[in-house]
Amino acid sequence: MVRLNEIRPGETAIEAPPATDAGLVFIGRIHTPWADRLHCPRQGRQDGPTCRIEVFEPWVAALDGITEFERIEVLYWLHQSRRDLVRQSPKNDGIARGAFSLRTPVRPNPIGTQLVTLVHRDGADLLVRGLDCLDGTPLIDLKPDRCLFTPLAPRQPGDDQVGDAA
């Protein structure tokens, strides 16, 4: 996450259409120990520092039941990232590869996803471990880790569908 605004040798910037196909609302804010991108971890670790996810009203009621899950998937908006580099050089060595084969914050839609360990719920706040984002990062969504979640709703025909599509 060192990149500020440069384009490095070998990288490719594109001119993209305006990002107006869908709109996001920030539903909370993430508090971490990392105030700038030069100090953020490259990847979160489950024994990393406790961070605080603050959920705003009117979405606090959506937390009901979340403490049943030890691991939560967090989606957040990488608000300091440029969005136009389709090929990037993480080592700044002239060798570039596609953004979709990297977990770089520089993406056409800069959304970070992380699995975190839920330590504690304190009202509208969740204390978690495993994050790697900047202090103040906007929150987009929280979901139970798919590995821990069994759908409650009735099954549908697609649930039993295997093999190739007709």
Add this chain to the structure above:
Amino acid sequence: MVRLNEIRPGETAIEAPPATDAGLVFIGRIHTPWADRLHCPRQGRQDGPTCRIEVFEPWVAALDGITEFERIEVLYWLHQSRRDLVRQSPKNDGIARGAFSLRTPVRPNPIGTQLVTLVHRDGADLLVRGLDCLDGTPLIDLKPDRCLFTPLAPRQPGDDQVGDAA
């Protein structure tokens, strides 16, 4: 995904601020066998049907290197979902729980995430297994599965930070 537009007994709708904090651009389209929400699987399965993820220009170059990864994380926009139900009743039995403790498509920011098995790349298209979304779902992002990915960029101080924040 049976819900069309109803609010069920026990559910709670909120009035949310406008979703204008950030904008998304649809970078592709997902082709699946499921034309309506009554047939979609509740959860994708890795032995499920092969689906096709079509990436639009100018983002095709961002696919460079993606075939190194057997599993890809896919982010997509759940374009038929309402966004205002913070407590939901998946069984329609009067018992509701928070949206963040469900993997329901009805969320404040209706973004789906799924891990898929990459079967084949064919130019701008990826053939994958493991999806559970509607045919025509807009694509938002592709990333290597975090479990398979080792950052290429130099380490940063946060990478070695464990325990509680100061």
